[in-house]
Amino acid sequence: MAKEKDFSCVGGLEKHIQILKETVLFPLMYGDVYAKFNLRPPRGLLFYGPPGTGKTLVAGALATECSSSERKVSFISRKGSDCLSKWVGESEKKLQQIFHSAYQSRPCIIFFDEVDGLAPIRSSHQDYVHASVVSTLLALMDGLDSNSEVIVIGSTNRLDAIDPALRRPGRFDKELYFPLPSYNARKEILAVHIESWKQKPSQKFLAYLAAKTVGFCGSDLQAICAEAVMCCVRRTYPQIYTSKSKYQINERSLKIEKQDFLKAQQNIVPASQRAAITPIKRLSRRIQPLLENTLTKIMFRLENLCPPDMLSSDVITGRAMSRSSNCPRLLLTGLDDSHTRYLGPAILHALEHLPCHVLDITTLFEVTGRAAEEAIIQRVKEARRSLPSLLYVPEILAWWNLVDEPARVVFTSLMSGLDSSVSMLVLTTATCTPSTLPNEIKSIYEYQGEVFEVKTPGPSERQGFFEQLYNQVNSGVCGASHKSSSSIIEILKPKRIKSRKTPCTIQSVHSTAEGKPDVIEIAPPKKLRPEAKSRKKINTVQSFHSTLPVKTGAIKREFNAGTEGSPSKRQKLIGSVDTDPRNKNEPKRLTDGQISELLRKTVGITRGWTTHQLETLFSALEGHSEKQDKDMFLAFNECLSIFQETEKLKARLKES
Structure with missing residues (x-):
């Protein structure tokens, strides 16, 4: 027989369990204390949230806790569909029997799973039977006085499908949201x-x-x-x-x-x-050198705009309250679309404890025949039900000119109506300069701190971005960053590689092959010292990634080759450049001077380039490095010259 699950079998919902004990279990077990201080215990509690987040599990654990207490508490669990019948009047009779049994065995808890099937919204499109069942349930819950010692708990993942008459004090007094786990x-x-x-x-x-x-x-x-x-x-x-x-x-x-x-x-x-697919993604190892400093600045800006308890689910890390009279909001602009492709998803990943609701061109037109303003209203309502929450509007200009005037007026009105008491972060991106934004969008963002312009990567960012490529080529592991996961290799790699006898040359290869770890720990310039706390916040929600080793199969063969000399010689063989004349087909490695010259040339010709252009050049250089019949230094110079001439030709065409 399966073991009964109590609260110890529930993980990640400590706050929900605490609220559940205070509002449901304690009033039934310590009713005399509540009566002495004239405290009115709740009559009903509503669980809502995405499927699979533990609503039914917590209710079952509550039943186990009730049966194990000194004062036994009865527990009646019913599915919403169990109370329905095809015979007229039979459904109402079942509901009356449930409440009568609960009153006879009080103190008692009644749990209705999938209550949206039992009490849907009453409208002219439904038949008389459903409306009668909802009316009966409302009357039975109204008949429960504060001393009846009967509490009703409902569970649903469709909060908008429940009749609004149930969602008021006296029936379902409190609504408890079950989010996706952090x-x-x-x-x-x-x-x-x-x-x-x-x-x-x-x-x-x-x-x-x-x-x-x-x-x-x-x-x-x-x-x-x-x-x-x-x-x-x-x-x-x-x-x-x-x-x-x-x-x-x-x-x-x-x-x-x-x-x-x-x-x-x-x-x-x-x-x-x-x-629905939510664009939550951390910065990849390849793109981190370009955008990690910008992401740190954005998180520091959010600390000043958001309330203290919004950016972290565990500790208070905010610096100041929002300076605006509206809810916290931030607009990422710039001609470089990296804010939509990388920075926006990375911010969502850093704030994964907040329920995310996406409002983009897909959600506006995913239902045929539905007006755009209706989709906007529905999405904002969903975000307000699960406060604190995050409303993500990627590339707002992609649909701004597609919708009609009423939809734009509805959006601006809803955004203007969100005051500072609403704990909802509105994150928006737009591929344009701040001066070219439509006036309606400008009116939403009152203060200068709510608009963040993403600049193109600077010289230091570009140098770090291409330095990882040239070092990978020198280490003989070019292209491995996107073909395998370094963290998986680190976890699964043999313990022999982790020994203290591993040569220092391999450790240096590890650091250069990986670039920088997959968490934001690189210190910004000295002028960005106040942003250290925001970087620390990102580290708490980002996972650690191990460094990327050299080809594990080759290393393992070197260490297991018992006839190739002593371990020290084999270690030197791994760290040194292969000069065996039998390997004439292998490309020549780059010297330190050649790497410095390539970096200087690459940084010079990529001045003002966007992230997408830099990624294109990176992929082209990576493709040239895989050609075994060419000298790497000459191959890289050839590729850089081609790209330089191409960009000059594009500039001439734009001028003409």
Whole structure:
């Protein structure tokens, strides 16, 4: 028999459990204290949020806690569809019997799962039966006085489908939102699911897995753990799929390793991404040298604009209250579209604890026949239901001129109506200069601090961006940054590479091949010292990434070759340049002087280039580095000259 789950089996919902105890469990167990101070306990509580976030799980854990207390509390659980019947009057009779049973066995908790099926919105399009059931439920909840010791809890993932008459004090007094788990919550959920395992993954790997599962709900994480076990069974006992008889499986031989979790993650599609894809993504290792300083400045700006308790779900890290009379908002502008392609998703990743609602051209026209102003109103309403929240409007100019005048007026009116009491961050991007913004959009952002212009990468950013390429070429691992995950290699690599006897040359290759770690820890210039706290905030929600080793197979062969001399000689062989005449086909490595000259030339010709142009040049140089029949220094110079002439030709065409 399955073990009954209590609150100890629920991970990442400590605040919800605390609220649930204060509003539901304590009034039933300590009713005399509430009566002495004339405190009115709530009559109803409504759980809402995305599917798989633990609403039904918390209700079941509450039932277990109620039965284990000194004063027994009855618990009645019903699905919304269980109370419906095709016979006229039968549904109302079932509801009356449930409330009568609860009153007879009080103190009692009634839990209606999927209450939107039981009490939908009453309208002229529905038949008389549903309207009668909703009216009966309203009357029964009104009949519960404050001393009846009966509490009604409802659960739904469609808050807008519930009849508004239920959502008032006296019926469902409090609404509790269950969001997608944050980084720390995902770590706790994973720890709960592997608690009974004899051989558990390390805490370091759990932290890595939690950082890689942004957008996964609790059910998705449970499915990953179950799929990891099945991956281990497939790897250890592949013969059970071909055996016709039952195969004896030794449970002790089933060792669930990290590769099983990584393979299981690839097989699981998050429930939140099946309906809509939210553009949440951290800065990649390749693009970090270009945009990490800009991202740090944006996070520092958000600290001044947002309330103290919005940017972090655990501690108060804000510096000041919003200077505007409206809700916190920020507009990212600039001719470089990196704010929409990279910076916007990176900010969403840093603020993943906030429920994200996207308003773009896709959401405006995804439903045929629906007006654009209706879609705008619906999206803003959804964002206001889950406060504190984040409303992301990427590339607002892409749909601004497509919609008609009423839609633009509705959007500006809704944004102007959000005052400072609304804890909703409005993040908008626009590919233009601040001076060319439409006047309607300018009126939304009153203060200069609410408009942030993203400049093209400077010389130091461009130098760091291309330096990683040239160093990778010199290390013989060019192109590995996008073909394999460095963090996965670090977790799965042999322990022999981690030994203290590893030569210093390999450690230097690690640092140059990886570039910079996949967290924002590079110190900005001295003039940006006040932004250190914002960088620290990003580090708390970004995962750590290990450095990228040299080709693991080649290193392993070098260390395992027992006939090639002593270990010290083999180590020197790895760190030195191969001068064996048998390897004449391999390209020549770049010297330090050649790297410096290439960097100087690259930084010079890319002055004023956008991020997209720099990425194009990076890919072209990377393609030239894979040609084994050319000298690398000459190949890079040839590619840079071609791009320089191309850009000059484009400039002449624009002038003409």
